[in-house]
Amino acid sequence: GTVTINALRSDTGTFSFSITATDEYGMSVSEEVQYTILPNNAPEVTHEIGTQYINGIGSSVTLNTADYFTDKDGEALTVLGSVSDRNIVSYSYAEGVVTLTGLAAGNADVKLAVTDARGANVSVQFTVQVRAADRSFDIYPNPVISTVNVRTPEQTSCNVTVRTASGSEVCSEDVTISMASPLSIDMSHCAPGQYVVILTYPDGQTAKSSFVKL
Secondary structure (H helix, E strand, O other): OOOOOOHHHOOOEEEEEEEEEEOOOOOEEEEEEEEEEOOOOOOEEOOOOOOEEEEOOOOEEEEEHHHOEEOOOOOOOEEEEEEOOOOOEEEEEEOOEEEEEEOOOEEEEEEEEEEOOOOOEEEEEEEEEEEOOOOOOEEEOOOEOOEEEEEOOOOEEEEEEEEEOOOOEEEEEEEEEOOOOOEEEEOOOOOOEEEEEEEEOOOOOEEEEEEEEO
16 A cells, blocks of 8 residues: 655644554554655746847747746746736746737736745746837837837847938937847937937838927
8 A cells, every 4th residue: 555645734844653554364563654844945036037028919929937937846836927918918828838929019017926836936027018010110108208219129230310300410329229228319408399210221221210209
């Protein structure tokens, strides 16, 4: 036979029990067994989850939870996710993989709560940014009060020029930008009105978009 000890229902510490085996003739033997239930270790975060970028409505990013969480006791972990705005991002989880899908352009916060077999847990929160893929670059916020940001879906080396509606140059800078590393432009000294941002790529092609300064 087999004796099973359910540690999940027991306190930590050292315990013992006695096993007695008796044969058909009434002869028996006993053995005392000592066992120890160790303290539970809560799950731990091994790597922080930075801002996730989704380029295009309907596109997704995936996160393997084993890359970000661990359990010293080797217990199976349960993952529960919540999203601040499910109109922007949807969440699903299967076989250790979190899938985040962009539903609309914007930002949403995602919280992952990871729990072990004894109920100990740890949680992390991060931001997901979703952009529309039909735009070559983004300007935000729009309208702007003091600082405007310019970003591209992929890492891009280009010249960024800002002009007034009449064509006067406000600033021009050669930069390398991306979703994670936007260019921030101080517009606090500029008069209210409409401005145009022009990106010029190394091959000479350009892209334009406008914003309003309040």
